[in-house]
Amino acid sequence: MMSSSSRPILEVSGLNKWFGAMHALRDVDLTVGAGERIVVCGPSGSGKSTMVRCINALERYQKGLIRLEGEAINPDCDSVLGARRAIGMVFQAFNLFPHLSILDNITLGPRKLLRLSRPDAESAAMILLSQVRMEDQARKMPSQLSGGQQQRAAIARALAMNPKLMLFDEPTSALDPEMVKEVLDVMTALAEAGTTMICVTHEMGFAKAVADRIVFMDQGKIVETADPTAFFAGDCCDRARSFVGTTTSGQA
Amino acid sequence: MTAVVNSSRVERSPAIAQLRRRLAWARANLFARPIDVLLTSTIAAAAVALLWAIVPWAFIDAVWVGENRAACRPDAACWAFIVNRGGQFLYGFYPQPERWRVNAVFLIFAVSVFLLLRRDTPGKRVVAFFLLLVFPILGYVLLHGGVAGLSRVTTDKWGGLSLTLLLGVAGIVVSFPIAIVLALGRQSEMPLFRWASIAYIEICRGLPLIAVLFMARILLPYAFPVGSEFDPLALAVTGIILFESAYLAEVFRGGFQAIPKGQAEAAAAIGFGYWRTAIYVTLPQMLRVVVPGVVNNAIALVKNTTLVVILGLFEVLNIVAAGAADPDWLGLHAEGYVFVGLVFWGLCFAMSRYSQSLERELKAAERS
Ligand SMILES: Nc1ncnc2c1ncn2[C@@H]1O[C@H](COP(=O)(O)OP(=O)(O)OP(=O)(O)O)[C@@H](O)[C@H]1O
Numbered sequence: 001m002m003s004s005s006s007r008p009i010l011e012v013s014g015l016n017k018w019f020g021a022m023h024a025l026r027d028v029d030l031t032v033g034a035g036e037r038i039v040v041c042g043p044s045g046s047g048k049s050t051m052v053r054c055i056n057a058l059e060r061y062q063k064g065l066i067r068l069e070g071e072a073i074n075p076d077c078d079s080v081l082g083a084r085r086a087i088g089m090v091f092q093a094f095n096l097f098p099h100l101s102i103l104d105n106i107t108l109g110p111r112k113l114l115r116l117s118r119p120d121a122e123s124a125a126m127i128l129l130s131q132v133r134m135e136d137q138a139r140k141m142p143s144q145l146s147g148g149q150q151q152r153a154a155i156a157r158a159l160a161m162n163p164k165l166m167l168f169d170e171p172t173s174a175l176d177p178e179m180v181k182e183v184l185d186v187m188t189a190l191a192e193a194g195t196t197m198i199c200v201t202h203e204m205g206f207a208k209a210v211a212d213r214i215v216f217m218d219q220g221k222i223v224e225t226a227d228p229t230a231f232f233a234g235d236c237c238d239r240a241r242s243f244v245g246t247t248t249s250g251q252a
Numbered sequence: 253m254t255a256v257v258n259s260s261r262v263e264r265s266p267a268i269a270q271l272r273r274r275l276a277w278a279r280a281n282l283f284a285r286p287i288d289v290l291l292t293s294t295i296a297a298a299a300v301a302l303l304w305a306i307v308p309w310a311f312i313d314a315v316w317v318g319e320n321r322a323a324c325r326p327d328a329a330c331w332a333f334i335v336n337r338g339g340q341f342l343y344g345f346y347p348q349p350e351r352w353r354v355n356a357v358f359l360i361f362a363v364s365v366f367l368l369l370r371r372d373t374p375g376k377r378v379v380a381f382f383l384l385l386v387f388p389i390l391g392y393v394l395l396h397g398g399v400a401g402l403s404r405v406t407t408d409k410w411g412g413l414s415l416t417l418l419l420g421v422a423g424i425v426v427s428f429p430i431a432i433v434l435a436l437g438r439q440s441e442m443p444l445f446r447w448a449s450i451a452y453i454e455i456c457r458g459l460p461l462i463a464v465l466f467m468a469r470i471l472l473p474y475a476f477p478v479g480s481e482f483d484p485l486a487l488a489v490t491g492i493i494l495f496e497s498a499y500l501a502e503v504f505r506g507g508f509q510a511i512p513k514g515q516a517e518a519a520a521a522i523g524f525g526y527w528r529t530a531i532y533v534t535l536p537q538m539l540r541v542v543v544p545g546v547v548n549n550a551i552a553l554v555k556n557t558t559l560v561v562i563l564g565l566f567e568v569l570n571i572v573a574a575g576a577a578d579p580d581w582l583g584l585h586a587e588g589y590v591f592v593g594l595v596f597w598g599l600c601f602a603m604s605r606y607s608q609s610l611e612r613e614l615k616a617a618e619r620s
Pocket residue numbers: 019022024042043044045046047048049050051
């Protein structure tokens with residue numbers, strides 16, 4: 001019992017990634033245990049998206065190892081589709097399928113990959129939609145919804161595959177300010193329900209309330225890993241401190 | 253009493269208001285300045301003169317019934333030629349009692365296209381499968397016969413407008429899946445597949461159809477043993493498919509490029525591989541985008557089918573020209589070409605209107 005619950009869901013070790021000559025990730029190490037909630041922050045271009053995309057095997061990497069429950073993840077290995085299926089991803093731009101209704105967006109994966117029948121997939125999807133408070137929008141098309149609603153639907157779509165780990169890449173950055181809260185509320189509820197998640201965000205209020213650990217990245221490196229209390233107490237390196245200073249003053 | 257008066261007043265006043273609006277519109281747009289008056293009256297005079305020349309020839313003095321040239325008037329159109337030969341213009345030399353087979357093929361095609369493009373058809377995938385894979389074979393068997401009690405009608409008997417349409421339909425339907433494969437190949441990460449697709453597209457797209465047809469006629473016999481016989485219709489269809497699939501592939505490539513990269517990434521994030529992503533996410537979105545491009549190609553292709561005259565086929569233009577060489581109707585080329593022109597214009601106009609309404613409907617579907 002003890003050993004299985006302490007086995008990490010995700011292990012990233014010595015991860016290096018280049019875009020041509022540009023060294024985007026430098027020796028990134030990160031271990032995420034079951035039920036852990038990690039918030040990743042850092043200045044623009046620091047490699048946050050790149051790290052998350054490597055974890056989900058959307059990008060190739062040149063050095064290091066990423067393991068999901070012990071299994072190596074790499075875009076070129078056969079198990080990559082299974083790994084992606086086991087990891088839910090929420091994008092900044094929502095990326096809902098515009099030709100499908102919200103319900104079909106959510107049931108597509110379960111029906112085609114998990115081989116659920118349509119009624120089964122739809123009843124499961126309706127439960128997820130009620131979790132993201134969208135049950136009355138099931139039959140609508142994505143373009144009929146607000147950004148906040150689309151992002152909540154996208155969260156439901158990722159959850160429908162029963163992922164072991166959820167990745168969020170700046171899920172609220174493309175939203176109008178009044179819709180940010182409805183998405184953060186859904187994410188907070190997920191966190192409280194024990195979902196393992198890595199969340200790239202600049203929402204420091206969310207980080208403070210939800211994160212078990214905050215990871216601060218700069219120039220492709222993880223320069224700081226701290227729990228929220230220590231992080232916001234400025235109990236860390238100068239760069240992180242000035243970053244926290246700019247984001248919180250920017251919000252005030 | 254009062255009620256009647258009231259209602260007639262209510263009925264009349266909008267009509268008057270509308271008339272006033274039209275007059276005001278004309279004054280503002282057609283007769284505002286002296287130069288507008290001049291332009292408007294010049295164009296109107298030209299239109300009247302044109303009608304003055306055409307209407308008596310085409311309608312007032314025209315002859316509609318008759319058995320041969322003797323019934324015609326020298327100064328007016330002789331539509332009796334078209335009426336008399338109507339069956340041949342539509343079906344070529346296809347034997348009269350078997351013409352229902354031609355009608356059946358086009359009816360099946362029209363119904364399946366309609367079902368496929370209609371919004372709420374259940375089982376669209378079955379219809380698409382039927383149209384792309386079953387229909388070409390079924391259509392050929394029906395037209396050619398020789399099995400299942402259908403008498404055999406060799407392809408040299410096929411002709412007229414039905415042959416024109418057949419070439420157009422075969423060109424689009426058969427090219428469609430080939431073009432999808434080529435468009436996927438062009439973007440594929442497998443080098444051999446990509447190079448082959450690019451080479452094919454660039455070669456076939458750079459050749460005029462007329463050159464492809466000439467090559468089919470003149471070069472192909474050299475490539476095969478002396479005495480090999482080629483069915484001219486098969487050659488024409490092959491040439492058209494070679495040509496059309498390259499063009500459609502480029503239309504499809506444009507459609508794929510119009511899809512944001514995030515779509516394929518979202519599909520990958522769910523765990524979809526290459527084929528599932530293509531089938532459920534990128535292809536359906538691409539097909540919505542390319543409707544106008546495909547219709548444009550279909551319009552160009554229908555007009556291009558007239559080139560199969562090179563292979564000695566009697567598509568509608570050729571059969572009308574042949575009709576005008578018949579001693580009974582000698583020299584009625586003007587009527588023949590006007591008729592063919594109207595037929596082609598009607599076909600192409602109908603296609604373009606249909607594609608416009610289809611585009612509107614697809615846009616509406618994404619919003620509701
Ligand atoms: N496809 C790519 N090709 C080349 N360079 C890239 C590519 N994607 C990202 N980069 C570069 O890699 C670096 C890290 O980018 P990344 O998107 O991971 O940053 P980020 O921390 O997510 O920034 P932001 O906060 O702006 O989203 C940047 O310098 C960026 O220019």
